Each structure stands twice: as structure tokens, then as C-alpha cells.
Amino acid sequence: MTSKKTPLNNEHKLRGGRMVEFAGWELPVQYGSAVAEHHAVRENVGVFDVSHMGQLELVGPDALALAQKVTCNDVERLSDGQAQYSAFLTVEGTFIDDIVVYRINSERIFICVNAATTEKDYQWVCSHQVGSVQVKNRSDSFAQLAIQGPRAEEVLQRLTDTDLGSIQFYWFTFGKVDGVETLISRTGYTGEKGFEIYLPPASAESVWQKLFDAGEEFGILPAGLAARNILRLEMCYPLYGNDIDEAHTPLEAGLAWIVKFTKDFVGKDMLLLQKGNVKKKLSAFEMVDPGIVRDGYAVYSEGVSIANVTSGGYSPSLGKSVGLVYVPSELSHPGCSFEIDIRGSRRAAQIVKKPFLQKERS
Amino acid sequence: MDTPEELQYTKEHEWLMIEGNAARIGITDHAQQELGDVVYVELPDVGKTLDKGESFGSVESVKAVSEIYMPLSGTVTEVNEVLADTPEEVNGSPYGDGWMIRIEIADSSQIDQLMTPEEYVTYVEEEAG
Known part of the structure; x- marks a missing residue:
């Protein structure tokens, strides 16, 4: 199967992007370093092509009711123009996907989903369709860019008349960027201040180029999958397929805050049973001994294999190797120590408080 | 791709500076470019004796880990301690401050199997297809 290409495929190659296959897409893992x-991204500004992400839209009088049923966070708490981190769950309460729900209005809900799960999500949401609502897979209608970093607002503001300062964290608006109609949201996957914009694929190249012109004085860089993965790991944002999946629940993943038991949703019953009795927790750890921990490495406690690392890597901000792992709840407290098998050698690691990096809320 | 004339090379993308019965070893400019940002280098203890082809350590970049193999049989006489704190020297100066180990060569006849700079450049080009 050949990988899908985003509208910026050529741009990535022109900028020296080292292309790899990711979730069925050909994407740059990095450009230079x-x-x-x-x-x-941490100090100035970077731009990510996240056009591989999928988008669903629920349209019709019962759009809100359907969104309430299929997502675990409470869409009724959103005002029009507000977004929310949430999830689709199985009846077992485990993750079908983690998502961002955008409430355009009560009859139009826009949902950003992961690339690899888009078709599964779409089929699943369709299977719960009730009343008068249409479920649309809009993934081919949008390119998506993430402009992230302390200088992101200043750079993007140069391309739009929309007052970006008035968009609060996890709010969005429709506005023109470089003359192109877009959805602009103050969201991201890096922990930095920044925006994501959804735009027509045909306009992606020119907007992308304009962003680099606008950000030149700040040393703006295109950023690839490797940087994106480190940035999100430093913030302990879970990655679907690694840290969360159909074997784990939001309560185990430390995402109880996106589960609202005051409403009904698929998966609620099982989560009610699990509540107060969570046996394993997705925990943050850092290496105490030298070595770099990678996805999948085995974790040992008192000589017994207890888990595998779900995400591991090197944090340039901390200058050490860090990771995430599901450990029994009694071993999940900061200071708890265990060993990780790094290619045949057992190395000490310890649980630390989440997230690795403390950032001011944008 | 930089390939200094005075060095010899291997298919595993290591370079050797032969100095009499000793050799200084590192990874090539091409190798560091392929790896990307090096964030950790694991080196053996001084005194360790290893056969040609055995792994003597590893180089970890942001993306991945690579084993580094003994290009010749020998005993480790020195390791580059600087890399413990500044592994990025492997990227910045692969043939200089980014060197990895120095060995005493056990069997000098193995030197004949190393590649010249020209042979190595051809090898890399063929590998790239």
C-alpha cells in the first residue's frame, strides 16, 4: 500500500524533510536537526504539517445529542466557538480514539481525530447515529497546520485580520489567513502557546510559505514528527496507539478529567465500576542511570517484568531520557523506582510528577 | 559527505586512524548525518577485549539507537570520556572530538580488509542506490 501524501509533500522535500511512513501517510520525521x-518551538516558533489528522463533522438538529452519546467529555458545557479534549470509548470504557471536539453550534460539531483511526472512528460514530443528524468524514476537505511556540501568535497575526489575542485557550473562530477561509483554534500538542488552523488543501502550500516569510526574523522552522513526539512527551500528552488504545481506559491513562459521569455516554457503565479501583496508572518516569529508553522496553520491579514502556525518548529540555508506562497503582507514586531493560542491561528509573515540563497555560 | 584521506573505513560506517599497532575509532560523517542528533553514546570499559564484528557500544540519536561494531579485534585502551557530557560532538566533529575508542590491534592482518576513502564513498553511493 502506498502512503498518502499531504498537500505539503513537495514543500517538505524542498526543505530537506526526511520522509517516513506514519499512520499510512508520508510525513517528514525531521528536516535538519x-x-x-x-x-x-520551545523558544520561538515552529510549524507542523498535521494534515494527516482526520476530521469528522456531525450536522443536523441532533448533532449535539450524538456528540454527547459518543464522547466522554460534556459537549453541553461548551459554548459555541469552544473546543474540548475528549475521547470515543468502547462499551468497555477503553479508547477508540482521543479527539478534540469543536462546537461550532448545537447543530454542527466538528471533531479532529487521529489519522490511523479516522475510518474506524467514522464507522463507529455512524453506528450510533440517532434522530436527525448526518455524520460526515471531512478528512479530505482539510489541510491542517500547527503553529506553535511563544512567537506563534505574532507570526500568525501577520497573515490575518482576526484578533488572535481574543481567542482563549481551547476556543476557536473562523477567519481568513492570507486571504483563505480557515478555522483557527488556540490548541496544540506541544505545551507551548500556539494555534492550529484548518484550511482547504489547495491553499496549504501558499499559506505554509507565507508563514515562513512571516516568521523568518524569529528563526521559524518547519518541525517534523520527531520533534512533535518529544514535545508532546515532555508534556505527558498521550499518543494514541502508544499510550492509549483499546486496552486502556481514561481513568488508567490519568485522563479522568475528560470523563463526565453527570451525562450518559458509551463506556460509562464500565468506568463507573472502575472508578475508585484503578489498578494501573499511566505514569511518567525518568532514567536515573545512563541510557535512552525507547518505546516497548521492558520494565522490571524486584526482578519481575511488570510492563512495557509505552513512550520513551530523550528530552532536550531536561537533558535526560524520559518515558510513560502503565504500572500498578501502588508503584505509580513519584519516587517509586524500578528497572528498565535497555538492550540487555537493567537500568534504574523512577516515577516523577506529571508533566515533565511545567508550562504556563497559554 | 566528508571522508578524510588519512583514515580507513568500514561497511558499518566507522572510521579508523591507524597509528602503528593502535587504532582510534569513530563513526563517519555519513553515519552521523543518517542518525541525526546524537544524545547519548555508550562506550566499553578500558581493558575490554573484543573480536572483530562484536558490538563495543551504541550511539543513541533522538530517533533511534545504533550498535557500533569492532572493525578489528583488539583491546580497548582509551575511551573518549568527553562524549559522556557532550555526545553532540559526534555530530559536530565526527573525525575529531567525536572519536569514540582507541584500541590495541590484536591481528594487524585484518587491516587489509578496511576500505580506502574512495572505496567507502563508492560503497555509500551504492548503498543509497
Whole structure:
């Protein structure tokens, strides 16, 4: 199967992007140095092509009711123009996907989903369709860019008349960027201040180029999958397929805050049973001994294999290797220590408080 | 791709500076480019004796980990301690401050199997297809 290409495929190659297959898409893992791309986002500004992400839309008088049923966070609490981190769950309460729900209005709900799960999500939401609502897979209608970093607002503001300062964290608006109609949201996957914009694929190239012109004085860089993965790991944002999946629930993943028991949703019954009796928790750890921990490495406690690392890597911000792992709840407290098998050698690691990096809320 | 004339090379993308019965070893400019940002280098203890082809350590980049293999049989006489704190020297100066180990060569006849800079460049080009 050949990988799908985003509208910016050519641009990535022109900028030296090292292309890899990711979730069925051909995407840049890095352009030059992933560490430099990471620093650009933490200190100034970087731009990610996240056009592989999928988008669903629920349209009709019962759009809100359907969204309430299929997502675990409370869409009724949103005002029009507000977004929310949430999830689709199985009847077992485990993750079908983690998502961002955008309430355009009560009859139009826009949902950003993961690339690899888009078709599964779409089929699943369709299977719960009730009343008068249409479920649309709009993934081919949008390119998506993430402009992230302390300078992101200043750079994007140069391309739009929309007052970006008036968009609060996890709010959005429709506005023109470089003359193109877009959805602009103050969201991201890096922990930095920044925006994501959804735009027509045909306009992606020119907007992308304009962003680099606008951000040149701040040393704006295109950032690839490697930088994106480090940035999100430093913030302990879970990655679907690694840290969360159909074997784990939001309560186990430390995402109880997106589960609202005051409403009904698929998966609620099982989560009510699990509540107060969570046996394993997705925990953050750092290496105490030297070595770099990678996805999948085995974790040992008192000589017994207890888990596998779900995400591991090197944090340029902390100068050490960090990771996430599901450990028994009694071993999930900061200071709890265990060993990780790094290619045949057992190395000490310890649980630390989440997230690794403390950032001011944007 | 930089390939200094005075060095010899291997298919595993290591370079050797042969100095009499000793050799200084590191990874090539091409190798560091392929790896990307090096964030950790694990090196053996001084005194360790290893056969040609055995792994003597590893280089970890942001993306991945690579084993580094003994290009010749020998005993480790020195390791580059600087890399413990500044592994990025492997990217910045692969043939200089980014060197990895120095060995005493056990069997000098193995030197004949190493590649010249020209042979190595051809090898890399063929590998790239």
C-alpha cells in the first residue's frame, strides 16, 4: 500500500524533510536537526504539517445529542466557538480514539481525530447515529497546520485580520489567513502557546510559505514528527496507539478529567465500576542511570517484568531520557523506582510528577 | 559527505586512524548525518577485549539507537570520556572530538580488509542506490 501524501509533500522535500511512513501517510520525521526543531518551538516558533489528522463533522438538529452519546467529555458545557479534549470509548470504557471536539453550534460539531483511526472512528460514530443528524468524514476537505511556540501568535497575526489575542485557550473562530477561509483554534500538542488552523488543501502550500516569510526574523522552522513526539512527551500528552488504545481506559491513562459521569455516554457503565479501583496508572518516569529508553522496553520491579514502556525518548529540555508506562497503582507514586531493560542491561528509573515540563497555560 | 584521506573505513560506517599497532575509532560523517542528533553514546570499559564484528557500544540519536561494531579485534585502551557530557560532538566533529575508542590491534592482518576513502564513498553511493 502506498502512503498518502499531504498537500505539503513537495514543500517538505524542498526543505530537506526526511520522509517516513506514519499512520499510512508520508510525513517528514525531521528536516535538519530534530533538537533544533524542538528548541524553535520551545523558544520561538515552529510549524507542523498535521494534515494527516482526520476530521469528522456531525450536522443536523441532533448533532449535539450524538456528540454527547459518543464522547466522554460534556459537549453541553461548551459554548459555541469552544473546543474540548475528549475521547470515543468502547462499551468497555477503553479508547477508540482521543479527539478534540469543536462546537461550532448545537447543530454542527466538528471533531479532529487521529489519522490511523479516522475510518474506524467514522464507522463507529455512524453506528450510533440517532434522530436527525448526518455524520460526515471531512478528512479530505482539510489541510491542517500547527503553529506553535511563544512567537506563534505574532507570526500568525501577520497573515490575518482576526484578533488572535481574543481567542482563549481551547476556543476557536473562523477567519481568513492570507486571504483563505480557515478555522483557527488556540490548541496544540506541544505545551507551548500556539494555534492550529484548518484550511482547504489547495491553499496549504501558499499559506505554509507565507508563514515562513512571516516568521523568518524569529528563526521559524518547519518541525517534523520527531520533534512533535518529544514535545508532546515532555508534556505527558498521550499518543494514541502508544499510550492509549483499546486496552486502556481514561481513568488508567490519568485522563479522568475528560470523563463526565453527570451525562450518559458509551463506556460509562464500565468506568463507573472502575472508578475508585484503578489498578494501573499511566505514569511518567525518568532514567536515573545512563541510557535512552525507547518505546516497548521492558520494565522490571524486584526482578519481575511488570510492563512495557509505552513512550520513551530523550528530552532536550531536561537533558535526560524520559518515558510513560502503565504500572500498578501502588508503584505509580513519584519516587517509586524500578528497572528498565535497555538492550540487555537493567537500568534504574523512577516515577516523577506529571508533566515533565511545567508550562504556563497559554 | 566528508571522508578524510588519512583514515580507513568500514561497511558499518566507522572510521579508523591507524597509528602503528593502535587504532582510534569513530563513526563517519555519513553515519552521523543518517542518525541525526546524537544524545547519548555508550562506550566499553578500558581493558575490554573484543573480536572483530562484536558490538563495543551504541550511539543513541533522538530517533533511534545504533550498535557500533569492532572493525578489528583488539583491546580497548582509551575511551573518549568527553562524549559522556557532550555526545553532540559526534555530530559536530565526527573525525575529531567525536572519536569514540582507541584500541590495541590484536591481528594487524585484518587491516587489509578496511576500505580506502574512495572505496567507502563508492560503497555509500551504492548503498543509497
